[in-house]
Amino acid sequence: MSDVDVPAAPARASHRSPLLDAPRAVAGEGLEAGVAVHYGDPMREQRLLEEGLAVVDLSHRDVITVTGPDRLSWLHSLTTQHLLGLEPRQSREALVLTPKGHVEHSLHLVDDGTTTWVTTEPGAGPALAGWLDRMRFMLRVEVALVTDDWAVLGEPHASESVEGEPLAWRDPWPDLVGDTTAYGPTEGHPGTERSWREVIVPRADLVAAVGDRPLAGLWAAEALRVAAWRPRLGLETDHRTIVHEVDWLRTAVHLHKGCYRGQETVARVHNLGRPPRRLVFLHLDGSGHTLPARGSEVLAGDRVVGHLTSVGRHHVDGPIALAIVKRNTDPGLELLVDGLSAAQTVIVAP
Template sequence: MTTAPAQSPLLERPGAVQAVGLDAGVAAHYGDPMREQRMLEQGLAVVDLSHRGVVTVTGPDRLSWLHSMTTQQLTGLAPYTSTESLVLSPHGHIEHDLHLVDDGETAWITVEPGTAPALVEWLNSMRFMLRVEVTDVTESYAVLGEPIGNESLPAEREARGVIAWRDPWPAMGSDTAAYSDVDPHPAAGRVWRELIVPREQLVEEVGDRHLAGIWAAEAERVNAWRPRARKETDHRTIAHELDLLRTAVHLHKGCYRGQETIARVHNLGRPPRRLVFLHLDGSGHVLPEEGAELVKAPGERPVGRLTTVARHVDDGPIALAVVKRNTPVDIQLLAGDVSAAQTVIVNP
C-alpha cells in the first residue's frame, strides 16, 4: 500500500519543476540542475525531501521491539545515534529501508515516499502486548536533505523540534560484511543527513539557503553507489545484492523475519544478482529510462535493468543497475542503443 505525496510548498519557488514518478511532490530542479548539484557538493544547498514518509515509535519497549523484527542491532542504541535497518519479507526480500534515529524518548523513522502507511500497518499488527505506540506523522513532519553530517545540530534548531538522521553509508557496521572489494570506497568520507522538521516550519527551515532539486541529490547518491529502496529494489531483492549489509544488517543479532535468507546467502552462497555502477554514453540527446533492460548485445536476452539514471556535473551520464551475478564484468552493456560501461560494485 502506498499513498500519493502532498505537493511541497517549495514548488512555489521560482523555476521549480516538479519531479515525476517516485519523487512526485517535490522539485526535480529549480531551473539549473548542474549549478544546483555544484552548490550541493559544496555544502551550500539543501534538498526538499518532504515527500518522504515519517513514522514515530514511542514507549519503553520501542527499541527492543524494533530490534526483534528488523535487521539491525537496536537494543542499547544511544540517543541521537543514527542507524539503518531493514524490514524483510519471510523470504528475506527487502520491504522497507528504515532511516532511524532515537532521541531517548521517540524512535524517528523516515521511509520512501508513500510507504509509511504500509509500514505502520505492519508494525501495528506486530504490537501484541508490548508498550509501544506507532504513528504515521508524515502530515505533521517533513524531511530536508543536506550534505552535512559530522556537525551537531545548533541549539536553536533542536529547540524548534528538528531531528537529524545521519546516513551511515558507506561505513561498515560493528558486525557485518561488505560485498564490494573496492577500497577505498568511492563514497569514503561522504556526509549526508536528513532533517526531520515540523511541516509548518519547512519554508522557514530552508530560509534563504539555496535549494537543489532531487536530480542533484540523486546524482550524488548514484556517484556514491548508495542504493535506494524502490529504486534499486524490487519484489525479489535481497540485501547482499546491493551491498546493504555494510550499513543495515547486523549478522549476529537475535532472530527476525527473513534472517534465514541473510545467513544462508552470506554463509553458504552468493546473491543471484549484483549492483553495478555504469557510465552511460552521453553522445546522444536522450538517456535511457529507468527500468530499461540491459543486454550484452542487440537481440540477446536481458541480463538486468537500469534502476537509477542521473547526469553528474563532473562524470556526465551515470547510472546504477542490477544485473545477473554471472554477467561478465569486462563487457559493455546496452540499454537500447546506449552503451553502458560497468564498474563492479558487488563482487560476483
Template structure:
C-alpha cells in the same frame, strides 16, 4: 495517507518531480548548478515527500530491534541507524532511516511507504509498551550534505552511515577509502511542516535530480527504486550499513544467513557510465544486453546526469556477467565499472 505537495514547490523555477519523487522539486531551473552547490556542501534538498513514522514507549528500541535487520536495541539519543524490513523470504520491503531522541524513535520511509510501515508495525505490537503513528502530514524532511548528528537545540537529524561498514556485517564491494562513497556526508533533518522554510535558512535549494546524481555516484542503493519484489540485501551490498549478522531472530533472517554463509546472491548491483552522445537517456527498467548480442543480463534501476561524470546509472545484473562487459541499454552503450566479489 496521501502526501501533500511541498510548500517549497512555490519557489520560482521549481519543477515538480515525477514518479516516486512527485510532490517535491526535481530542480529549480538550473539542475547543473544546483548539483554543484550540493556537492560543495552549500545547498539543501527538499525531501518532504518522505514518510515519517514515530514509535514511542519504553520498549520501542528492543521491539524494533526484534523486527528489523540492524542492531538498534542500544541506540543512544541522536544516534542514527539504517535498518530493513524484510519479507518472510528475505526480500526487501522497506528501508528505514531511524534516529531516536531519547523518548521517541523517528523513522522515515520512502515516499508512500509510511502507511504500510505503520500498519505492519502496529500489527506486531502485541502486549509491548509501544505506540506507532504516521505523522507524515505534520513533519517534513530536508536533506543536506552534512555528516554529523544534530546538536541540542537543532532539529533531529538522521545521518547516513553509507558506505560504512557498520557493526558486525559483510561487504561485497570495496571497503574503506576504495569505496566511491567514502567521505559521503549526508543527513536528513526532521522538522515540523510549518518550520520547513525556517530550516532552509536562506540557503540555495537543489532538487532531487541533484541528490540522486550524488547518490548514484556513491553507489548508494534506494528502496523502491533500485529494488524489486525479489531483491535481497546482498545484491545491493546493503549488508554493509543495514544488516547485523549476529543478532537475534527477525523476519527474513534465514535468507540473510543462508546466502551469506552458503552461497552468492544471484544478482549484483553495478555502476555504469552511459554513452552520453544522445539527447535522450534510457529509462529505469531498460534491459541490459551484451553489445555482441544475446539475452538480457539485467536492467537499469537509476539514471542520473552527474555534473562531472556525465550520464551515470545503477543497474542490477546477473552475477556471472563478465567484469569488462560493455552492455547495451536499449540502444545506449553502458560500460560496467563495478564488480562485487564476496
C-alpha cells in the same frame, strides 16, 4: 516474473511542498510528486550540494514515530539492525524483510531519547506503520504515521546531529568506506567527503528551516546518490530482492544479532556467497542528449542480462546509472543500454 522485470515503486506522495513556490521550481511526478526535481539549473545544484551549501526538499517522504519504553528492543527484534542501547541522536539504517528474506521496507531511523523517528519512501509509510502496529502485541509501544505534521529536508553534513541542532538521520556509508571487516572491501568506492543526512522538521516550519540556503532538486540529489552507489527501495528493489544483491548487507544489516524475520536467508546467502543478481554501477556513453529510461534493458551482446534501476546526469562524470544484472554477468564486458555503451564498475562482486 523474469530476471529482468522492473520493480514497482511505492505509491506516490500526497503532500504538495510549499517549496514548489520557489522561483523556477519544476514539480516531480509519480514517486517524486509533491516536490521539485530541479530549480532551473540541476548541474549547479549538484555542485552546491557537494560543497555542502544547498538543501533538498524531501518532504514527500513519509515519517513514522514509535514511542514507549519498549520501542528500541521491539524494533531490534523486528528489523535487520542492532538497535539495543542506541544513544539519543544516533541513527541507523534498517530493513524489514519478508519471512523468506526479501526486502519489504527500508527504515532511516533516529532516536531522540523518548521517540524513535523513522523516515521511509514516499507512499510507503501507511503500509509500514500498519504492519508495525499489528506487531505490537502486549509491548509498551505506540506507532503513528505523522507525515501530515512532520517533513524531511536532505543536506550534506559532516557530523552526527547534536543537542541544539534539528534531529537528523545520517547515512552510514562514509563511515564504512575503507572498512574491510565482515562485509568485504570497499576499494574503488567513490566515497564522499560529507555525510548525507535527513533533517526532520515540523511541516509548518519547512520554509523557515530552509532559510536563505540555496535549494537543490531531486535530479541533483539522485545523481549524487547514484554516484555514491546507494540503493533505494522501490528503485533498486523488487519483490524478490535480497540484501546481498544491492550491497545493503554493509549498512543496513547486523550479522551478529539475534533472530529476526528473514534472518535465515540472510545468513545462508552470506555464508554461501551466491546471490542470484547483483547491483552494478554504469558509466553511460554521453554522446547523446537524452538519458535511457529507468527499466531499460541491459544487454550483453544480444542477451538481456538486467535492467536500469536509477539513472542520472552527473556534473563531472556525465550520464551514470545503477543497474541490476544477473550474478554471472562478466564484469569485464562492456554492456549496452538503448544502443549506448555502458562500462561496468563492480559494486557487488559476482
